[in-house]
Amino acid sequence: MSKYLDILKFESFHCINSPYKIISILLYAISILYGCQTGYDLFKKHNIEIKSIKSKNADFEKKMLVQYDELEQGLIEKPRRDPTIPYWAIWNTPSYALKSPSPMIVFSTGQVEQYGYYKKVTNWSTVFDNDLAEEIANPERLALGTLDFSFVLLFLTPILLIILLFNIGGLEKDNGFDKLIYLNDISKKSWLITRFSYYFLVLFTLICFLLIPYAVLSGVFTNELMSFFTLMLLIFLYIFLWVSIFYFINYWGKGSVDQAIKMISVWVALSIIMPGLFHQITSIKFSTNYMVDYLDVARDQRYEIFDMSTDTLQNELLESFPALKSSVYAQDTIINKGIINRSVSGLVNILNKKAAGKIEKESELKNNFVRSTLLLNPIMYFQNKINEVSEADYYAYKLYRENIQNSIDKKIELILRDTWNKEEVDKERYIEYLKEFKIKITGNI
Amino acid sequence: MMISIILNEWKILVRNRSIVYVSLVFMLSIISVVWMGNLQSKNQSQAQIAAEKHIRAQWDNLEPMNPHRAAHYGVYVFKPISILNSLDDGVSSITGNVLKLEGHVQNEIVHSEASQSIAISRFGKLKPSTIMQYMVPLFLIFLSFGSISNDKETGRLKLIALQGVSLEKLILSKSLSIWLYGLILLIFSILLQFLLGSSSADFGIRIGFILISYGLYYFIVVCLSTYISASFKNNTSAISLLLATWIMWTIFLPKIWGNTVEKVHPLPSRQNFISQMKEDRSKGIDGHNPTDERRSKLKEEYLARYNVDSLSQLPINFDGIVMQADEEYGNQVWDKHFGNNYLIYQKQKRLYQLSGLLNPFSSLQNLSMGFCGSDMIHHLDFLKKAELYRRYLIKTLNDKHAHGGSKTGEWRWTVDNTFFRSVKTFKYQTMKIKDQIENYYIDILSLIVWVLFSGFLIRYKIKRDIII
Numbered sequence: 001m002s003k004y005l006d007i008l009k010f011e012s013f014h015c016i017n018s019p020y021k022i023i024s025i026l027l028y029a030i031s032i033l034y035g036c037q038t039g040y041d042l043f044k045k046h047n048i049e050i051k052s053i054k055s056k057n058a059d060f061e062k063k064m065l066v067q068y069d070e071l072e073q074g075l076i077e078k079p080r081r082d083p084t085i086p087y088w089a090i091w092n093t094p095s096y097a098l099k100s101p102s103p104m105i106v107f108s109t110g111q112v113e114q115y116g117y118y119k120k121v122t123n124w125s126t127v128f129d130n131d132l133a134e135e136i137a138n139p140e141r142l143a144l145g146t147l148d149f150s151f152v153l154l155f156l157t158p159i160l161l162i163i164l165l166f167n168i169g170g171l172e173k174d175n176g177f178d179k180l181i182y183l184n185d186i187s188k189k190s191w192l193i194t195r196f197s198y199y200f201l202v203l204f205t206l207i208c209f210l211l212i213p214y215a216v217l218s219g220v221f222t223n224e225l226m227s228f229f230t231l232m233l234l235i236f237l238y239i240f241l242w243v244s245i246f247y248f249i250n251y252w253g254k255g256s257v258d259q260a261i262k263m264i265s266v267w268v269a270l271s272i273i274m275p276g277l278f279h280q281i282t283s284i285k286f287s288t289n290y291m292v293d294y295l296d297v298a299r300d301q302r303y304e305i306f307d308m309s310t311d312t313l314q315n316e317l318l319e320s321f322p323a324l325k326s327s328v329y330a331q332d333t334i335i336n337k338g339i340i341n342r343s344v345s346g347l348v349n350i351l352n353k354k355a356a357g358k359i360e361k362e363s364e365l366k367n368n369f370v371r372s373t374l375l376l377n378p379i380m381y382f383q384n385k386i387n388e389v390s391e392a393d394y395y396a397y398k399l400y401r402e403n404i405q406n407s408i409d410k411k412i413e414l415i416l417r418d419t420w421n422k423e424e425v426d427k428e429r430y431i432e433y434l435k436e437f438k439i440k441i442t443g444n445i
Numbered sequence: 446m447m448i449s450i451i452l453n454e455w456k457i458l459v460r461n462r463s464i465v466y467v468s469l470v471f472m473l474s475i476i477s478v479v480w481m482g483n484l485q486s487k488n489q490s491q492a493q494i495a496a497e498k499h500i501r502a503q504w505d506n507l508e509p510m511n512p513h514r515a516a517h518y519g520v521y522v523f524k525p526i527s528i529l530n531s532l533d534d535g536v537s538s539i540t541g542n543v544l545k546l547e548g549h550v551q552n553e554i555v556h557s558e559a560s561q562s563i564a565i566s567r568f569g570k571l572k573p574s575t576i577m578q579y580m581v582p583l584f585l586i587f588l589s590f591g592s593i594s595n596d597k598e599t600g601r602l603k604l605i606a607l608q609g610v611s612l613e614k615l616i617l618s619k620s621l622s623i624w625l626y627g628l629i630l631l632i633f634s635i636l637l638q639f640l641l642g643s644s645s646a647d648f649g650i651r652i653g654f655i656l657i658s659y660g661l662y663y664f665i666v667v668c669l670s671t672y673i674s675a676s677f678k679n680n681t682s683a684i685s686l687l688l689a690t691w692i693m694w695t696i697f698l699p700k701i702w703g704n705t706v707e708k709v710h711p712l713p714s715r716q717n718f719i720s721q722m723k724e725d726r727s728k729g730i731d732g733h734n735p736t737d738e739r740r741s742k743l744k745e746e747y748l749a750r751y752n753v754d755s756l757s758q759l760p761i762n763f764d765g766i767v768m769q770a771d772e773e774y775g776n777q778v779w780d781k782h783f784g785n786n787y788l789i790y791q792k793q794k795r796l797y798q799l800s801g802l803l804n805p806f807s808s809l810q811n812l813s814m815g816f817c818g819s820d821m822i823h824h825l826d827f828l829k830k831a832e833l834y835r836r837y838l839i840k841t842l843n844d845k846h847a848h849g850g851s852k853t854g855e856w857r858w859t860v861d862n863t864f865f866r867s868v869k870t871f872k873y874q875t876m877k878i879k880d881q882i883e884n885y886y887i888d889i890l891s892l893i894v895w896v897l898f899s900g901f902l903i904r905y906k907i908k909r910d911i912i913i
Contacts (some may be wrong), residue, residue, distance in 0.1 A: 020685060031697075038704060049716055114539075114560040118716070130545060133553040135618050136712045136786065137537040140703070140814075140821045145567050155567070159692055167681060174681070188830040256681045256712075257594070261587055264688055272579050276571030280481050283570060287488045288542055288558040290496035290523050295543070299518060300503050307508065366562045377565075384563050394563045 003186065004194050011198040015164070024163045025202075031156055035149035036214040039106035041393050043218055044144075046101040053118055057094040061434055064092055068427035086418035087342040089425035090411055095121045095437035097407050102391035103172055103218035104227050107211065108150035110383075110392025113142060119404055121437075123345040123411040126352045127401040128294050128359070131363060148414060149211070150386045153235060155271055155381050157203070158242045162263040164199045168192065168257030192250060200243050207235055227389040234389070238382050275380050278373040286366040289359065297355040301345040302348050313340050317416075327420035342419050346412045353405065360398065367394065410436060446610065447618045452843045454592070454622035467584065479637045482572050489530075493523045493542075505866050509762025509859035512846040513768060516637050516839050517725055519613075520546030522831050522871045524554065524727060527818035529651060532638050533574035544828075546835035546871075548772065548842070551779050553638035554828060573634050574813050577659055578806070580696060585627045589670030592619050594680045617903050620664075620671045626661040631656065651878050653815045658812040661892045665805050668899035675907055694806040702800040702807065706793040712786060725778045743770055756853040764854065772839050779832065787825055794821060801891030808888040808895075815885050818875050822884050826876050834871040841868055863911025 015021050070076045076259060081088040099117040116132040119125070145151065169192055172178035182188055211231075215221055218229050246263055253259035306318070314335060320326055329339055374381040387393035414436065423429065450829035455682065458464050500521045524542045526892035527535065541554035568575065593616070596602035606612050635656050642648055670687055677683035713721070747763060756763045791794065801808030 012620075031888075035703070049714055052716065086658055110562060111559070128556070130552040130555055133541070133555050133715070134557075136715050136718060138703075138707055138712070138790055138821065139540050139824055140709055140794070140797070142539045143536045143569070144699050144703040147697075147704055151700070152566065155696060161697070163685070166685075166839070171681075257590075257684050260681075260688065269577060272568045272575065273571060275566030276568060276575050279566040280478075280485060280570040280572070282562070282565055283558070284481060284485045284488060284540075286562075287485075287492040288538075289541055289556065289561055290492060291556050292496050292499055295496075295500065295521055296503075298545075299521075303518060329498060363561050368826070370563055371629050380564060380566060383567065387564060394560075397560075416826060 004190075006151050006415050007186075007191065007194040008198050010194050015198075015202070020093070021164055024160055025206070028152070028156060028160045029206060031152045031380040032149060032207065034209045035147055035152040036106055036145055036211065039109050039148045040218060041105065041361075042109050042112065043105050046105075046112075047098050050100060050118065053096055057096060060092075060094050064155075064430065065427060067329070068430055072427065083430070084424050084426070085342075086423055086425055087415055089430055090418075090433055091122060091413050092439050093430070095407055095411065096402070097121050097404040099397065100222060102227070102396075103215075103220045104224050104390035105282060105392050106214050106218045106220070107148070107375065108386045108390040108392055109146050109148045110150070110387030110390055111394060112392045113137060115145070115373055115397045115400075117400070121404060121407040121411065123408065124348070125404065125408050126294070126298065127356050128291060131415050132175055132404075143345070150383060150390075151388075153207070154383055157239060158267050158271070159387070160203070161199065161239075161242050161246055162260065162267065164203075165196065165243075165250065166260040167256040167262055169250045170253055170259045170297065173253065173255045174257075188251070192247060196243050196247055196250075200239060203239055204236060207230065212301060230389045231386065234382060234385055235353055241378065274377050278370070278377050282370055285369060286362075289362060291359060293358050294355045295354075297348070297351040301351050305344060305351075306345050310337050310340050313344060313347070317343050320350055321346060321416055322388050323418050324416060326424050327417070329420040339419050341418055341424075346416055355359065356401075356405070360401075363394070373435050407437065447614055447621070448866045450610075450615060450618035451622040451625070455617055455625075457592075458622070458626060458887065460589075464588070465476075468630075468706075470628075471576075471581070471584070472633060475573060475630070475634045476637065478571055478573050478576055479531070479634065479641065482570075482787070483641050485570070486526050486531040489526050493525055495525050496521075501870055504868070505862060507862050509861045510865075511859050512842040512849065512864075513548065513764070513856075514844045515865065516548030516768070519545050520838060520871070521545055522834070522873075524827055525873055526816060527823060528648060528875045529817035530819060531572070531641070531654075532562050532655070533572055533813045533815060533817040533819055534570060535814035536824055537819050538569065540824050542830055546831060546838060548627070548768065548839050549747055549775065551775070551783070551832060551835065554610065559868060573638065574817070577631060577634060578809065578813065581627055581630055582663065582695075583691060585623055586624050586670045586691060587665050589620065590674045590680075590684055590687060593671055593674035594683065598680070613904055613907050616671050616675055616907055617668075617900075621710065623671070624664050624667040627667065628660055631659050631663065647875070647877050647879075650801075651818070652695045654816045654878065655813065658809055658889075658892065661896050662805055662809040663896045665892070665899045668903050670900045672780060672899065677709055681789075689693050694804050698800065698804045699807055699856065702804070706796045709796060710789050710792040712789050718782065719788070722782045725781065726775055732839055740767055743767060746888075759853055762849070762851045762853050762855060762858070764856070765825060765843045765845070765849075768846060769840060769843035772836070772843065776836060783832075790821060790825065795887065798887035798891070801888055802894065805892055805895040808891040811888045812885055812892070815881075815888075817876060818878075822881065823876065827842055830873055831871065838868060 064083065065077070071078065071084065078084065081091065083089050084094055097119050099115070101112070101117070105112055114134055116134055119129065119132050167174075169178065169188075172181060181191060215228055245266060249262045249266070250259055253262065305313070317340070318330065324330055329336060370380075374384070384393060388395070414433065418425070418429075425433075500523075504520055507518070510518070522544050524540070524544070526538075527537060532536060539556040541555045541557045544554040545552045568579070593602070596605075604613070605615060635652055639649075639652055652693065670691070673687055673690075674680075674683045677686070744763065747759060747766060748754065748756070748762075750760075751759055753759055761821070797807065798811060801811070811820065815822065845860060845864060849858075849860060849864075
């Protein structure tokens with residue numbers, strides 16, 4: 001045992017006395033801090049925007065409540081968009097769907113910058129609306145990618161390991177005394193593993209040590225403890241993967257230069273070539289979706305509905321929403337064009353949902369294909385796992401889209417229910433609407 | 446003398462089986478990557494054309510419709526793939542692909558490829574540019590290092606120098622021979638691209654610029670590699686520094702600098718941007734609100750112009766006039782706010798380009814994207830042209846509404862699809878690169894400065910005592 005402790009002790013002397021290694025470790029630590037800070041800035045930015053939306057909503061709610069008071073007291077005339085009509089009252093009920101950032105995005109911004117994270121929901125909304133565009137950003141910067149912690153971990157960690165490990169066993173071979181070492185009652189395997197373990201432990205401890213302050217700062221320990229532990233496990237496994245690859249390179253290596261060249265070549269292959277290759281193959285197999293199905297609904301099919309006669313629309317509505325059959329209006333014998341026109345969004349929503357379902361299905365096929373390649377694309381496997389625990393992946397935003405759709409459905413349900421029952425909206429009912437549409441937040445609050 | 450050294454170096458290169466095999470692997474990789482790049486571009490282009498045709502057919506076959514309703518119906522434009530997308534797709538997979546052009550609002554381009562799946566890569570698709578930017582330079586570094594370190598270790602370098610050959614010329618010749626090797630790989634890749642690409646003059650000029658840019662970058666990489674290899678006594682230190690430089694240039698600095706420029710010249714948040722535009726827009730005419738003050742002024746103006754007392758007496762449809770006035774005000778608001786954003790983008794780009802003085806890789810990346818037509822400048826050009834088309838489309842519709850024969854308030858008045866078919870289709874023409882070259886001066890200049898600097902190092906800074 002003491003033999004191994006001696007090796008560890010001498011390895012630490014060797015490391016401390018190597019300025020290259022110390023500078024590299026320092027640069028790496030700075031990169032981690034920079035990466036975490038980038039993530040933390042994004043986390044704060046999203047939270048500030050969300051807070052500002054909430055505050056604007058609260059102001060609007062107050063304004064609407066005052067309007068109801070003034071209408072009830074006869075101080076003002078009904079405006080063009082009469083708030084006593086359920087349709088306009090619901091239209092004027094602020095209902096934002098928000099995707100609150102997980103504190104874990106401090107460690108991986110993932111695909112966050114590819115999606116919008118707030119949306120005003122109306123009965124005409126869809127989950128692919130233009131206002132769901134991502135935050136304004138320089139596309140070249142987005143193409144370059146963000147230097148967040150996950151980038152540092154996935155791409156710079158192996159590089160640091162190359163710097164730390166390339167001359168382990170290599171230096172001895174360069175100077176021709178490697179055979180001497182194995183005469184000292186230790187196998188080549190044990191000797192290398194012990195020396196590699198030293199760097200493995202140093203690196204893992206360094207990462208843990210640097211992540212903890214940001215985890216505290218963003219509230220990870222109070223809100224996302226399990227996700228943090230999962231991240232730690234992923235970090236452990238990832239470093240282990242690279243250390244293992246480099247161990248084999250050094251075990252069969254011919255010297256420092258040979259080992260360095262092999263290590264960097266493996267890094268290029270696994271970090272740039274393999275992901276790029278699978279990305280290209282995926283793009284060939286699944287061309288960019290121009291969303292034609294959705295556009296057809298958003299324009300052509302929607303207008304076909306608008307062109308239908310009022311009685312056809314009424315029949316369509318009764319067929320699509322059977323609950324309306326027991327409404328007050330359904331008992332009338334005279335067709336009310338106003339009621340039907342205010343209900344049309346219900347029919348459009350059904351088409352939108354169908355189109356969205358088809359698009360999500362196509363994306364799922366693409367994702368399944370990508371997943372099937374991850375065995376040969378380990379870095380992106382880890383990237384996607386980290387994005388998943390940070391709620392910064394495609395699926396986190398799919399869930400957000402589902403929540404948007406639920407809000408749209410709720411709006412339509414209320415419009416149909418209260419319009420067809422010929423309800424008049426007063427302040428009390430408006431407050432009920434407000435409660436129904438209390439901001440829908442996906443993710444952590 | 447230099448030519449014979451170069452020829453000799455080439456003989457050594459050709460005799461080395463590993464290098465022959467690696468070269469064959471490179472050639473095969475380039476062929477397959479070019480083929481894949483073209484296949485992907487073809488597929489995407491076909492999908493884009495099909496979407497375009499489908500949407501245009503809907504427009505051409507519109508039922509008789511009020512022109513203003515048609516303005517709300519709108520048209521969709523699809524971002525075409527860039528002229529050399531198969532070589533370097535730049536920002537294409539990050540930016541949106543679908544843009545709705547309609548009345549009253551200027552929408553954002555949405556539905557990027559990157560938002561349609563889980564993460565697949567962080568350095569983009571494997572395009573010829575990936576091989577030419579990452580792999581070839583790395584291989585040139587290894588070759589340069591190997592060439593000098595072998596000669597140092599075997600004492601060959603000392604022997605040649607003692608025979609009276611100028612050490613600077615020797616190192617330069619070695620550099621040139623390796624650079625020529627890189628150039629052959631480059632020409633091979635570009636030639637394949639050229640054979641599969643278009644035959645337009647612009648395409649040829651772009652290809653030419655790409656060849657020069659990569660050629661200059663390879664020269665820098667090779668000269669610096671041979672210089673560093675020759676300047677260090679210890680081979681391990683030399684290869685460490687070379688790899689560290691490569692990592693700093695290709696991985697570290699572009700990201701750090703890219704993030705920094707956004708902090709130096711920040712863009713507004715979408716929420717602020719939209720609310721400011723909304724606020725400015727609200728000062729204009731609300732096309733749908735008859736009680737609006739500005740609408741009343743416009744009304745007075747038209748009543749006076751036609752010398753009538755009421756809108757119903759006007760020989761034209763005043764609603765169309767109001768809509769167009771609203772559009773024109775909206776256009777000014779768009780110009781102000783989007784113009785401001787574009788200005789910030791431009792400042793960010795300039796600042797990023799300046800990093801080329803520290804990192805020639807950034808200059809190469811900028812030039813590669815730019816000459817392939819897939820950088821931000823080309824993307825913004827597409828958006829500007831789409832907005833110009835939107836203005837043409839909406840004005841055509843509003844003019845028809847105003848002067849097509851209907852009277853004010855006749856919202857049920859319709860025009861048939863003969864009119865809709867007469868509306869021109871949006872056809873995006875990529876900018877001519879010769880008109881845009883000034884956008885890339887900093888990058889070109891940076892590469893030239895680096896070429897001169899690396900040449901200078903070899904000519905004047907080789908330390909004889911280290912080698913001999």
